[in-house]
Amino acid sequence: MKRVFNFSAGPSMLPLEVLERAGAEITDANGTGQSVMEMSHRSKDYKPIIEKTEALLRELMDIPANYRVLFLQGGASLQFAMIPLNLAGAEQGAPRKKAAYVDTGVWADKAIKEAAKYVDVDVVASSRDKGCVYIPDAPPPPKDAAFYHITLNNTIIGTKWNKLPETGDVPLATDASSCILSEPLDVSKFGVIYAGAQKNLGPAGTTVIIVRDDLVGNAPSWVPTMLRYDVHAKEGSMYNTPPCYGVYVVGLVLEWVKEQGGVEALAKHNREKAALLYDYLDNSKTFLSPIEKSSRSLMNIPFVYRSAPEDKKSDLEKRFVQESAKEGLANLAGHRLVGGMRASIYNAMPIEGVKALIDFMTRFEKNMGSN
Numbered sequence: 617m618k619r620v621f622n623f624s625a626g627p628s629m630l631p632l633e634v635l636e637r638a639g640a641e642i643t644d645a646n647g648t649g650q651s652v653m654e655m656s657h658r659s660k661d662y663k664p665i666i667e668k669t670e671a672l673l674r675e676l677m678d679i680p681a682n683y684r685v686l687f688l689q690g691g692a693s694l695q696f697a698m699i700p701l702n703l704a705g706a707e708q709g710a711p712r713k714k715a716a717y718v719d720t721g722v723w724a725d726k727a728i729k730e731a732a733k734y735v736d737v738d739v740v741a742s743s744r745d746k747g748c749v750y751i752p753d754a755p756p757p758p759k760d761a762a763f764y765h766i767t768l769n770n771t772i773i774g775t776k777w778n779k780l781p782e783t784g785d786v787p788l789a790t791d792a793s794s795c796i797l798s799e800p801l802d803v804s805k806f807g808v809i810y811a812g813a814q815k816n817l818g819p820a821g822t823t824v825i826i827v828r829d830d831l832v833g834n835a836p837s838w839v840p841t842m843l844r845y846d847v848h849a850k851e852g853s854m855y856n857t858p859p860c861y862g863v864y865v866v867g868l869v870l871e872w873v874k875e876q877g878g879v880e881a882l883a884k885h886n887r888e889k890a891a892l893l894y895d896y897l898d899n900s901k902t903f904l905s906p907i908e909k910s911s912r913s914l915m916n917i918p919f920v921y922r923s924a925p926e927d928k929k930s931d932l933e934k935r936f937v938q939e940s941a942k943e944g945l946a947n948l949a950g951h952r953l954v955g956g957m958r959a960s961i962y963n964a965m966p967i968e969g970v971k972a973l974i975d976f977m978t979r980f981e982k983n984m985g986s987n
């Protein structure tokens with residue numbers, strides 16, 4: 617078996633134990649004589665799978681009882697619409713409601729643009745002045761805001777919120793797609809937390825939404841059935857067919873998280889991994905991290921050449937990505953919108969992967985010097 621260290625930002629690496637377990641059960645899950653892929657979502661065989669997955673997520677994230685957990689489709693991107701529709705949608709003819717957003721990069725901006733179709737968006741803070749390499753100070757929300765939205769970890773640029781904004785009674789909504797379960801999170805500080813599964817939770821196609829009870833059931837009557845939190849909450853994510861197989865794999869990942877010692881243990885491991893790479897970058901003569909120290913992501917670590925002539929930059933980046941790939945270090949190219957390189961080191965990336973990357977970069981630097 618040949619497995620690479622996969623530094624992709626998403627879909628991304630899953631724990632080998634999880635893949636092997638899913639493989640072992642692919643034709644016969646739990647003695648049922650069926651694959652989970654073949655099971656009716658309403659069958660007695662499937663029910664315990666989704667129930668166990670929810671119970672494990674509640675346990676690992678310490679989710680209070682007054683929050684619903686939904687497993688839906690549509691990715692984080694569909695939540696860009698569902699949050700404003702469900703938390704701040706107005707009945708036809710009624711005045712629009714207001715929502716506060718912080719603009720910290722590509723995904724935050726997409727959330728803002730989608731929300732602006734349904735609500736009056738007040739961008740209360742932005743880090744655009746410096747190319748989003750930091751998390752701005754977040755002012756309190758306007759009193760009449762229906763919710764306050766932040767992107768907890770900015771996957772493309774590589775920043776994360778270390779201190780949550782004080783929003784008082786205004787519910788805090790957050791996109792945690794690329795950092796869920798990477799560090800402990802006080803769920804009670806949020807109104808809604810949502811995450812596409814394909815970074816830290818499992819396969820693409822499943823989206824996890826954790827939403828406080830009082831924020832369910834406020835969508836105006838015109839909002840389509842499939843986009844209503846109340847419909848999905850009432851039916852236990854089974855209004856229609858949920859992403860059954862995806863939820864099953866998320867359950868396996870959560871079992872793995874528990875075996876690792878839970879979120880606290882993973883956070884310690886993640887901090888160690890990130891510190892290794894940031895320390896290396898901060899001391900490198902060839903590469904650097906463009907991100908302000910106080911805002912650096914634990915999960916997505918972009919880096920660039922310290923000094924590269926503009927006309928050689930793209931060739932040098934390509935050379936880095938190609939040569940690293942030859943050594944089994946896959947997908948180190950930066951996002952197509954920002955260029956450079958990026959190492960995404962989610963929960964499933966072992967520290968050996970980070971060490972192998974640093975070892976490669978050390979040799980790459982030496983070779984560059986002798987060219």
Ligand SMILES: *Cc1c(COP(=O)(O)O)cnc(C)c1O
Binds near residue numbers: 694723770793794
């Ligand atoms: C990957 C990602 C998204 C997009 O997720 P989809 O599931 O593809 O819609 C949105 N926000 C963040 C922060 C992401 O990392």
